[in-house]
Amino acid sequence: MGYYRVIRKSVEYIEQNLCDKLSLENLATYHAYSPYHFYRIFLHLTGISVMEYIRKRRLSEAADLLLQTDIKIADLAIQFQYQSHEAFTRAFKQFSGQNPGDYRKNGINIKKFERMGEHELTALEFKGEIDYLEIRIVKKDSFKVIGYEIDTALSQKTIPQFWNEYLENNYPCTIPNWSSKDWVDLGICHSWKEDGSFKYLLGMEVTSFENAPANSVCREFPSLIYTVFTTPIVPRDVFVSSIGKSWEYIFKEWFPRSGYEIAEGPQFELYDERCQAHIDSQIDIYIPIRKIIVG
Numbered sequence: 399m400g401y402y403r404v405i406r407k408s409v410e411y412i413e414q415n416l417c418d419k420l421s422l423e424n425l426a427t428y429h430a431y432s433p434y435h436f437y438r439i440f441l442h443l444t445g446i447s448v449m450e451y452i453r454k455r456r457l458s459e460a461a462d463l464l465l466q467t468d469i470k471i472a473d474l475a476i477q478f479q480y481q482s483h484e485a486f487t488r489a490f491k492q493f494s495g496q497n498p499g500d501y502r503k504n505g506i507n508i509k510k511f512e513r514m515g516e517h518e519l520t521a522l523e524f525k526g527e528i529d530y531l532e533i534r535i536v537k538k539d540s541f542k543v544i545g546y547e548i549d550t551a552l553s554q555k556t557i558p559q560f561w562n563e564y565l566e567n568n569y570p571c572t573i574p575n576w577s578s579k580d581w582v583d584l585g586i587c588h589s590w591k592e593d594g595s596f597k598y599l600l601g602m603e604v605t606s607f608e609n610a611p612a613n614s615v616c617r618e619f620p621s622l623i624y625t626v627f628t629t630p631i632v633p634r635d636v637f638v639s640s641i642g643k644s645w646e647y648i649f650k651e652w653f654p655r656s657g658y659e660i661a662e663g664p665q666f667e668l669y670d671e672r673c674q675a676h677i678d679s680q681i682d683i684y685i686p687i688r689k690i691i692v693g
Contacts (some may be wrong), residue, residue: 401439401654406519408440413513415457417477418450422592434660437590442649444514445552447594454511455495460486461510461647464502471498501688531644532628533652538684540621543584544573545601545616550678551594557585564600564692576603581674586666588619622663622686629680631672635680642665644683661686 411428425448426436439450456478463469469477475486491497494508497575501508546569550556564570570583586599599617607616627648632640653659663686673679 401443401650402519404613405437405440405443405514407520407527408448409676410513412448414453416452416456417479419479424450431661434662437592438660439554439653441590441594442645444518448556449592450594451514453489455513457490458511460490460498461494461501461508465505465507466497474498474530476489487572500649507668531630531647532653534626535623535687536626537619537623540619541577542604542616542618543586543599544575544602544616545569545584545586545599546606546613547597547599548570548616549595550598551596555596557598560598560600561585569600570602573604573614574609575606577603577605580671583669584666584683585669586617586619586664588617588664619664622661623688624684625652625656625658625687627683627685629683631680632678634679637673641681641683648685656687657690659690661688 408425408429410638411425422433422437424432429436431439437448438445443449446454456601460478461476463474464471471486472483474594475483478486480486480489487497490501494501498502508607546560546564548556548560550560565608576582582602584599584601584603587596588595588599597614599650601614610616627644629640629644662685665686670681672683
């Protein structure tokens with residue numbers, strides 16, 4: 399089954415059970431995926447985590463009911479799976495900018511967070527053009543990285559600016575103990591949270607953390623099996639879009655047919671001498687995997 403069909407079935411299931419208890423675990427089980435794999439494909443394909451989608455849909459529906467009915471706020475909280483009136487009030491204020499009582503009193507509709515419609519779901523099908531991707535599966539031993547890190551989310555679009563700061567401040571040259579004699583940058587996404595946020599680490603693989611700069615971070619990642627996708631060699635002016643299309647192909651085309659699912663662990667892009675040229679460029683994308691166990 400293509401992943402866009404998985405998202406469609408998930409949205410239908412969520413809408414039918416919006417007032418019932420929903421968790422990442424039971425949604426993943428519904429599709430026979432691990433929670434981590436389901437979390438990553440939903441987030442990557444829609445740009446929002448599944449639990450954040452549920453939260454916003456519930457609060458949007460609650461907003462309608464506040465204006466259209468005289469249901470008690472405490473009952474509304476219970477209906478949409480909040481543990482208390484206070485927890486619902488905090489979430490609603492964060493969502494709408496007003497507490498539920500004031501929202502009902504003012505009687506002004508906020509912009510709804512609508513159900514994902516057929517247009518958006520159809521757009522999840524892979525329609526991009528991508529040249530041949532070289533693909534291999536490797537075991538990478540545990541490795542250490544010294545680098546610089548931000549908290550971000552896919553929707554925030556902060557990573558390009560962080561790259562600019564990293565290069566403009568010449569941070570790579572502050573990193574000691576390179577494990578490679580050549581300049582190799584790693585852009586690592588790790589420590590994903592249910593709301594779709596994660597840590598993005600820019601740095602270099604090192605042999606030790608000794609003499610790490612005071613404002614840097616030191617991370618050690620475990621040994622894992624990775625699928626390595628080598629992006630096509632392309633001119634510099636389409637290099638960034640080629641990386642985006644490669645990620646799209648990986649999630650929409652390769653994974654659904656591969657017999658593998660995403661394992662918990664860091665996902666990273668490796669930038670070496672192949673992308674430091676001024677003409678044509680390519681990178682490697684590392685995604686941890688494990689075999690899908692059927693039955």
